[in-house]
Amino acid sequence: MQNIIWTNDTGQIDAIIEEWRQEALSLAVDMAKNPKETVDEATYGVDVILNKAWKNIVDGYEIPTAQRLFETINSLDILDARIRIAADExxxxxxxxxxxxxxxxxxxHPVIILGQAGLWNGSRTLASIVDFDNVGDIIADSPWAGMEYETWKIDEHDDLRYVGVHHDGVNTCTFRELKANGHGEKPIEECDLLxxxxxxxxxxxxxxxxxGMPAPAKKYGNR
Incomplete structure (x- = not known):
């Protein structure tokens, strides 16, 4: 089992929207009685869903009763662009x-980055050494540009790993702290993975x- 620190994959965005939907459903009765105040007091994202449900009903020349709001909220398309943009933000x-x-x-000490890019014409590996002040700075920026989905996690080897998914494949990077300021006499390009x-x-x-994440299962072994 891998420990996720952060991801923007489809499942994560869907989960945020579903949480908003459930909160919006709980506000259906209040929305029918006092729409403006209910929307103004709703949390970010929930207000987007309430407004969209209200507009769908009113534009259909229906009376926005609590029951109709409940039904409309429950049937909203989670692929709606405005809702997904809000969830992504x-x-x-x-x-x-x-x-x-x-x-x-x-x-x-500096951090060594071991990466592999899945490209349309095959894979490409890389290794580099970068100075970071702290672990938070590592996940502040994406090591690869143009990714559709990104995940930061602790993998089965207990390494901090980045995974980026794009239309040509998958790019990964593993981040490990050097045990000393140097890594040996050979240039990094000449060093083997081991x-x-x-x-x-x-x-x-x-x-x-x-x-408070669990350690990787013993059967995998650590590097």
Whole structure:
């Protein structure tokens, strides 16, 4: 089982919208009695759903009773562009929250990034060393541009891993802190994967402590 720190995949956005829908349903009676006040006091996203339901009923020349509002809210299309944009905006704020949660995990040494890009003409690997002040700074920016879906997680090896999905394939990056400021005498391009792994340590244990995440199952083994 992998521990998700943040993601913007379809399931996450659907879950946000469903939470909004359930809250909007609980406000159907209040909305029928006092629409303006109910919308004004509704939380972000819930107000979008209430307004859309109200407009659908009124535009159909129907009376916006509590029952009709309930039915309309319940049948709203979760693929509606305005609703999904609102959910995506809130989810982006969640990512900023996770950055703040991890900023106190300071890094003593540079971080080695091991990546693989799935391209239309095959895969491409990369390795680089970057200075980060803390773990929160790592997830502040996406290592790959143009991704449709992104996920930051702790993988089965207890590594901090980024996964980006795009139309040509999947791009991944693993972030590990070097055990010292140097990683050996050879240039990074000439080091094999095993040497890079031995010269670094996983960030998963520190991140898991912040969230109370379980350790990876023993059967996988750690690097």
């Amino acid at each position: 809130l989810n982006t704020e969640y990512r900023a929250d996770e950055q703040d949660n991890l900023r106190h995990l300071e890094l003593e 040497a890079l792994l031995r010269a670094s340590r996983p960030l998963g244990p520190r991140v898991r402590d912040v969230y």
